[in-house]
Amino acid sequence: MTRVKICGVTDDKDRDAVVAAGADAVGVIHGVPVDTPREVDEATAEMLVDGVPPFVTSVLVTMPTTVQEAVRRVDGIDPDAIQVHDGLSPAELGALDSRLTQKIVAVVEADAPDIEAYADHADALLVDSVDADGGGGTGETHDWERTRDLVGSLDVPVVLAGGLTPENVAEAVETVKPFAVDVASGVESSGGRKDHDAVERFVRNATRAPEGAV
Numbered sequence: 001m002t003r004v005k006i007c008g009v010t011d012d013k014d015r016d017a018v019v020a021a022g023a024d025a026v027g028v029i030h031g032v033p034v035d036t037p038r039e040v041d042e043a044t045a046e047m048l049v050d051g052v053p054p055f056v057t058s059v060l061v062t063m064p065t066t067v068q069e070a071v072r073r074v075d076g077i078d079p080d081a082i083q084v085h086d087g088l089s090p091a092e093l094g095a096l097d098s099r100l101t102q103k104i105v106a107v108v109e110a111d112a113p114d115i116e117a118y119a120d121h122a123d124a125l126l127v128d129s130v131d132a133d134g135g136g137g138t139g140e141t142h143d144w145e146r147t148r149d150l151v152g153s154l155d156v157p158v159v160l161a162g163g164l165t166p167e168n169v170a171e172a173v174e175t176v177k178p179f180a181v182d183v184a185s186g187v188e189s190s191g192g193r194k195d196h197d198a199v200e201r202f203v204r205n206a207t208r209a210p211e212g213a214v
Contacts, residue, residue, distance in 0.1 A: 004206050005026070006025070007183065010040050014193065021202075022204075027182070030042060033063060038191070046076065058080045058081070064084065065088075071099050083126060084107060097122075106118045106125055119154050125159065127162070158178050158179055160178040166201035166205055169206045181206050186198075
């Protein structure tokens, strides 16, 4: 079954609603240089991560410029995994991996020339539509066929993100067959605030069995 991560949670009510909806992972954004209503300060990030229950993965989503910066953020917030957007080279991801016990998710574009190098140093790749600053959460879809090719050619799990909504996620899963899907703006009532009904529908549609499946 395809796993689901709901990203950009900013308060405990939304976090708890995401967990109740059956999501496998909760994404908390901290330490990004881009302007986003989904970023929280370190204290809030720590509180949100601390409240994620066992068997649900807490993910720190961040854009460090150095390995040391990433380590400091992980040490302060203590998530189960770290999702790295931009800033670090594949070799730096390898250095980060040697200093952390947490899993590392590297964010890449589907047509990135060094995607295999990132795959060599990450526990999973998240394929997203990124903006000029390297940040995700653009709400724009990308070439699902290209991402499906990556699923077949890479040895690491591939997470599909970018422009997903409750209305299109079932088609995306059927087309790409990713390890997981990731959504932020596609389940919001306003910037940084989750629509709990949309979250429930997204999880349900992402994880439903294809027609005819037993």
